[in-house]
Amino acid sequence: MSENLAPVRKALKQPAKRKAQSRERLLAAARKLFVERGYHDTRPQDIAKEADVGHGTFYLHFADKRACFLAFVEEAREELSEFVAQRAAKAKGLEGSIEAVLVSIYEYSDLHPGVLATAMTDDVVIASDSADGQTPLLQRWGEQWAETVKTLTAESGGIPAGLDAGVVGQAIVGAIHQASSVAHRQGKQRAAVVKTLTKFLARALRG
Amino acid sequence: MSENLAPVRKALKQPAKRKAQSRERLLAAARKLFVERGYHDTRPQDIAKEADVGHGTFYLHFADKRACFLAFVEEAREELSEFVAQRAAKAKGLEGSIEAVLVSIYEYSDLHPGVLATAMTDDVVIASDSADGQTPLLQRWGEQWAETVKTLTAESGGIPAGLDAGVVGQAIVGAIHQASSVAHRQGKQRAAVVKTLTKFLARALRG
Amino acid sequence: MSENLAPVRKALKQPAKRKAQSRERLLAAARKLFVERGYHDTRPQDIAKEADVGHGTFYLHFADKRACFLAFVEEAREELSEFVAQRAAKAKGLEGSIEAVLVSIYEYSDLHPGVLATAMTDDVVIASDSADGQTPLLQRWGEQWAETVKTLTAESGGIPAGLDAGVVGQAIVGAIHQASSVAHRQGKQRAAVVKTLTKFLARALRG
Amino acid sequence: MSENLAPVRKALKQPAKRKAQSRERLLAAARKLFVERGYHDTRPQDIAKEADVGHGTFYLHFADKRACFLAFVEEAREELSEFVAQRAAKAKGLEGSIEAVLVSIYEYSDLHPGVLATAMTDDVVIASDSADGQTPLLQRWGEQWAETVKTLTAESGGIPAGLDAGVVGQAIVGAIHQASSVAHRQGKQRAAVVKTLTKFLARALRG
DNA sequence: TATGAATGAGCATTCATTCAT
DNA sequence: CATGAATGAATGCTCATTCAT
Numbered sequence: 001m002s003e004n005l006a007p008v009r010k011a012l013k014q015p016a017k018r019k020a021q022s023r024e025r026l027l028a029a030a031r032k033l034f035v036e037r038g039y040h041d042t043r044p045q046d047i048a049k050e051a052d053v054g055h056g057t058f059y060l061h062f063a064d065k066r067a068c069f070l071a072f073v074e075e076a077r078e079e080l081s082e083f084v085a086q087r088a089a090k091a092k093g094l095e096g097s098i099e100a101v102l103v104s105i106y107e108y109s110d111l112h113p114g115v116l117a118t119a120m121t122d123d124v125v126i127a128s129d130s131a132d133g134q135t136p137l138l139q140r141w142g143e144q145w146a147e148t149v150k151t152l153t154a155e156s157g158g159i160p161a162g163l164d165a166g167v168v169g170q171a172i173v174g175a176i177h178q179a180s181s182v183a184h185r186q187g188k189q190r191a192a193v194v195k196t197l198t199k200f201l202a203r204a205l206r207g
Numbered sequence: 208m209s210e211n212l213a214p215v216r217k218a219l220k221q222p223a224k225r226k227a228q229s230r231e232r233l234l235a236a237a238r239k240l241f242v243e244r245g246y247h248d249t250r251p252q253d254i255a256k257e258a259d260v261g262h263g264t265f266y267l268h269f270a271d272k273r274a275c276f277l278a279f280v281e282e283a284r285e286e287l288s289e290f291v292a293q294r295a296a297k298a299k300g301l302e303g304s305i306e307a308v309l310v311s312i313y314e315y316s317d318l319h320p321g322v323l324a325t326a327m328t329d330d331v332v333i334a335s336d337s338a339d340g341q342t343p344l345l346q347r348w349g350e351q352w353a354e355t356v357k358t359l360t361a362e363s364g365g366i367p368a369g370l371d372a373g374v375v376g377q378a379i380v381g382a383i384h385q386a387s388s389v390a391h392r393q394g395k396q397r398a399a400v401v402k403t404l405t406k407f408l409a410r411a412l413r414g
Numbered sequence: 415m416s417e418n419l420a421p422v423r424k425a426l427k428q429p430a431k432r433k434a435q436s437r438e439r440l441l442a443a444a445r446k447l448f449v450e451r452g453y454h455d456t457r458p459q460d461i462a463k464e465a466d467v468g469h470g471t472f473y474l475h476f477a478d479k480r481a482c483f484l485a486f487v488e489e490a491r492e493e494l495s496e497f498v499a500q501r502a503a504k505a506k507g508l509e510g511s512i513e514a515v516l517v518s519i520y521e522y523s524d525l526h527p528g529v530l531a532t533a534m535t536d537d538v539v540i541a542s543d544s545a546d547g548q549t550p551l552l553q554r555w556g557e558q559w560a561e562t563v564k565t566l567t568a569e570s571g572g573i574p575a576g577l578d579a580g581v582v583g584q585a586i587v588g589a590i591h592q593a594s595s596v597a598h599r600q601g602k603q604r605a606a607v608v609k610t611l612t613k614f615l616a617r618a619l620r621g
Numbered sequence: 622m623s624e625n626l627a628p629v630r631k632a633l634k635q636p637a638k639r640k641a642q643s644r645e646r647l648l649a650a651a652r653k654l655f656v657e658r659g660y661h662d663t664r665p666q667d668i669a670k671e672a673d674v675g676h677g678t679f680y681l682h683f684a685d686k687r688a689c690f691l692a693f694v695e696e697a698r699e700e701l702s703e704f705v706a707q708r709a710a711k712a713k714g715l716e717g718s719i720e721a722v723l724v725s726i727y728e729y730s731d732l733h734p735g736v737l738a739t740a741m742t743d744d745v746v747i748a749s750d751s752a753d754g755q756t757p758l759l760q761r762w763g764e765q766w767a768e769t770v771k772t773l774t775a776e777s778g779g780i781p782a783g784l785d786a787g788v789v790g791q792a793i794v795g796a797i798h799q800a801s802s803v804a805h806r807q808g809k810q811r812a813a814v815v816k817t818l819t820k821f822l823a824r825a826l827r828g
Numbered sequence: 829t830a831t832g833a834a835t836g837a838g839c840a841t842t843c844a845t846t847c848a849t
Numbered sequence: 850c851a852t853g854a855a856t857g858a859a860t861g862c863t864c865a866t867t868c869a870t
Contacts, residue, residue: 032329164399166395170386196370
């Protein structure tokens, strides 16, 4: 009987590998369920079951449910970051670069539906009493945009005078997020969104 | 002590007035607690207690907790709407108008700290199974901005060619929301935020 | 429009009549709702509303919900009693009398669907702490049957020797109730039920 | 103190056994409380407490309160079934068999006071919206009686002509139930009840 | 006599987390 | 390292009844 019980669990050479594998499986399961059902409707038990490990194992790898969610967010962030970096690297000019980034983001969304929307479920939703902070994903992206903007506008003399780069970065990411969310909700043509956002942001940043 | 014990409850001649007053009291209590503790950490019981009415009375006025929250959101929306309309009415020009609106919003926030941030807690947080929809506050404001932008750009030939007004409206509100939230979180100077956002948006919209 | 607004409420000559009318209306409403929804799913509020009187008025006429239900039961009992008495009076012989009673009961059930089944909802369902007793409807009918049986068997020498009349009465009513309930639930032909029950009981009682 | 603190909980080697034991304890506690207080006055919490387990454990074993009650009913049904089968097996003749069954039932009732009365609390009392049905205990017994009667009357030519076996089965169980309930309520001599019911039913069934 | 706003005890159920094995 | 049975605090909501008008 013991051989065919949970065959996926065998063939684990080293304990270290086994632990790593459990974590991977849990993270993949968490990602799937968080995206499908949302944070509040996903229980650690569900994640463990989906990952085919015992309930208790969950807490061997994550301090609590929130930590698991944040791990998922971090994973998504890195994934998107790499994805965009590869795609948008060769874009030229302010407008071209913005468009390339937008297109990459949408392509990532197509490849991993719901992941970005779920990962941005931050602020209030998973609030914990400990109030430890963990900068929201959107804000971190805003900070990146602040840097990106400096680079993109370098040849045209930098960010227009009087504009605070930090504020601009957040404004950009906010604009993209809100416009995209609503467009998605309304089933709007994606091309129009990309075009409008690109022009809108380029005009705002151009000298 | 006996004089100030529930003095608000006296002299209620007509049941209709009495009921209306209860609702008002509940709504005020709800607003206070939702802002102070957030949606999830506020129980109908707490609201009733704060309003100095029985638990059951809460359900005499609101179908459920969610309905109460939405009533609070609606109240805040109308309040802000009036507030901004009065303040920004006499502003002149694209840049002037944008600035006036931004300043009004910040003034409202000073007068009613936390209300806007709480009222925007829409989307996922208070999700119900019934999935009735209720357009998020931010999106509604985005739609208003779309209209506003058409008016403001009328003299300079309307919205720049190729821009989708709906997308632009959402982009504006997203930019304002995100930039303001982060600025607030970081304790940034408000003047810089107003200035940057005003210029940023005006540049984007100018012909 | 004003003429047909609650026309039932006007033209109340004397207060005494008004009170009696309220009670009647409440009882009719109670009967309707108890039958349609059952005891537990009918609230005094619902009854008052259906009767088109204020919620508080309910307690002007009934001590509590239970008393209202018992009043409904009593009404049904009297109604059925009269109904059966009229129909079964002229029946001849043991078998004929039993059949006449059974047929009358079924006719009553057709005229007032659900009333008997609901009225028999006694024992546990509406249990109150006060445990005042109120003999269950079924038991009272059993007692009546005990008397009836004595009369019907008089000419053949009375109840067969060794049989306790009280027990027999309850047995008869129990047999009728259970057989009819299940037959109704199973959509069985009524004629077969009447025939079988009549023969069954007549054989048991014949000398 | 340490010796008698939850001594039942010790020495539980395997989790499977532990789980089974919990269920047993819960079921025993449920039986006790349902019989003592009735369905509506027994809360899952009470059952858990009586079983000396946490509240949540209750829902580890039963989907809901209703499922727990039905499990109790099933247990009682099987218990009585075995009990009667053993006692009434060697009875001879129609009258003898009926009497043996009746006596067995009363003996079971003496051994487990209140269990049968409680288990028959089916129909309306524990009604759920899902309306899944679950044939009432009394009806099931009626169906069994239909079979029993066929066997018992086999030698005398089967069920008397014109009688529907199904109807007869339900009539018998109804007669027994109602007569016994009332006799119990009235503190009537048990021997008289057995004697009367036996004769009554035997006469009805004899050819 | 009538009203209907107000009441608050009461309840079934969930779920993040622990810990003995 | 893994397990999964056990936990119990916490919560939104109902409804029979009262009472000021």
